[in-house]
Amino acid sequence: MTSTTSLSINKLDLRAPVFTRLRRGTGVRWLRVTSLMSLDATMLYTAWHLAEKLGTPLDSPWNTAYNPFSIVPILATEIGLIAAKKLYDTRQERRDYFNLVKALTIAHLLLLLAAFFYQPNGFVSRSTFVLSWVFSISLTFIARFAFDSTVEYVRKQGAVCYRTFIISRPEDREKANRLIARENCYKVLGWADVSALVADKDHLDATIEQICSLGVSEVFVCSWASIKSRMFLYWKLRNAGITLHILPIDVDLEGIQRNLELKMVGGLPALKLSPPLITGSDFLMKRCFDFICATSFVLLASPLYLLIALLIKIDSPGPIFYKQTRIGLHGKPFKVWKFRTMVVNADKLQKELEARNENKDGILFKIKDDPRITGVGKFLRRYSLDELPQLFNVMFGEMSLVGPRPLPVRDVEKFSEHHFIRQEVLPGISGLWQVSGRSDITDFEQVIRLDVTYMENWSLWLDMQILLQTVMVIVGKKGAY
Known part of the structure; x- marks a missing residue:
């Protein structure tokens, strides 16, 4: 659990630049x-x-x-x-x-x-x-x-060139320099050993800071498959407006599956990943869209909120809202708001029900016909109405409408190292996991694959599609219990 709580709470969503800028170069x-x-x-x-x-x-x-x-x-x-x-x-x-x-x-x-x-x-x-x-x-x-x-x-003469940085193995450095030099349009300002980036994420952060401080506009990576945090490197460079080239010394495209363009460099085909002309504007629009939609829905649906609150009070004793600590962006814990759908001592009863957990790896806790769920709670869960108070989390900037679901402390404590990549972006109310089966998915590795697919291919249009599919899944009551 220390891996999640020790991270700085001031860091932004992996996809969010500090400010909007033109693509470098x-x-x-x-x-x-x-x-x-x-x-x-x-x-x-x-x-x-x-x-x-x-x-x-x-x-x-x-x-x-x-x-x-x-x-x-x-x-x-x-x-x-x-x-x-x-x-x-x-x-x-x-x-x-x-x-x-x-x-x-x-x-x-x-x-x-x-x-x-x-x-x-x-x-x-x-x-x-x-x-x-x-x-x-x-x-x-x-x-x-x-x-x-x-x-x-x-x-x-060294003028009107693209300022360039190379990330490669030491034995590939000269070969990469020769290939890039053939183009006669790049000026190499620095180099980093890919093995150091593999071993230490802090070194990767320092390398990215060095690239930005040099005013680099294009980065060439020769050992793409060796970098474990490939998505982290891709988004950091993208947000800085820096074009990424993958030289085919050893090519494995796992980790990046979008916006690829083939370009010849020194007579060899290289893969080019260009950031948008103006970086940051798309994510700023996402946050504005989240806030406007969440605020508007809460105001318009306030009678529905009051009706659900009344039904919960009539159905069972206890508070109207249930607040649970979840792990959000960069391991920062926060309180998720939901309408209460279980009996008051549900958390204590969970320990007695762990043996009935239907998830294969035990990271998520899901069982059908959970005895802790109240009568009104079953109805609310069936149509995901218990999630409506999370729109307040969206308004406060703790969550987004679309993103990987924030998980309880109990689940995150069971994470393997590669699972923490989902903590690099703002968690969401809905996501690919929810529209692909929700509770019917019992393998957490499949959940991770869906989350990573979303992060790799994120766009405003993808968010719109997921929100539309979310409505259809809720209406069809697919995978909800």
Whole structure:
């Protein structure tokens, strides 16, 4: 139990950044994209003007001599199609000259098609159209080659590079450096031995602090399978706006199953996990959503709360609410509020019923036809109405609407080391466990797998889906007793 209570109570949910920020390295990316886009626009504008000068003149509203603004939709179409082909992305994509030819050809065909339907006799002459197509491709080719050559030269001088950090085994460090150096767009600022991260979680915390203090925007991990706290590392980097690359020296994707993008690094395929452009906003929205929904429901359902309280008082002697100590975020104990569904001395009677526990490993305590449950309590549990007071825990910030269920001290004391990962996020009223069978699940390892799956794949949309399924499970009375 010391593992849960000794942790700092000031730590946040694993998914919650301290503040919202832009993804690191965004400035370099935006500088590259805006520079290349401006260069393309200049070349395309020049190509159109040259075509008009050298082609057969035609009295047309598309002629920039008569209407200077006619070039705007032409450039917008061409630039838009170039962007749609992802030719402003990474180095491999922007050097795909075949796709560049396709994009500019399609743009010219679209303009020709639009002119055929709307101005069949007044677009541009055939010679102007063909010259425009040829000049557009030629000039953008030359400009992009010059741009890439300039960027390569500047980066060799150590400027306009992505600040990078490597996590690997000592024997893999030089190989990783060579692979990264081939890209000529990364500047390695530091290195950490993965074996130290495996042995000591405090060392992992210190490494993450070092990465953040160096202003690193991208981290390369070469021994992903060796890190036990893979999800912890992933979320910490994600919240800091740092892109994570997994180099395939020994690849095992267990622990991360979302947002994977394949990218070539030094001739090898590497897995890239990019944080959102603006990190932290999604979790802030989750907390706002939790508070607004919980407060609104409590206010609207206050008559239901009063009715349940009256029924409990009539049914059996004792208090209306039952408060139990549960273990929450980072092992911090807190009081969970529920409507009382058992007799007053239920906790003492549990020791006599331990032998009837239906859970295989004994961590959770669940039995059908529990003799401690009152008449009204059976009804409340069947429809999960006993959980309604936990909305106050949500309002106080101790719980979320969706997350791993907070467990009693008795259950957490039986945890194995790998079970504590569920304590890294804010506990919830509902979760994948609840919508996947609730009390019908008798193996705690299956509960852990569901909790970890939720944590790995968390999003606001996933929370919405779980809440919707929770309503359906409650109405269907599935797995509740």
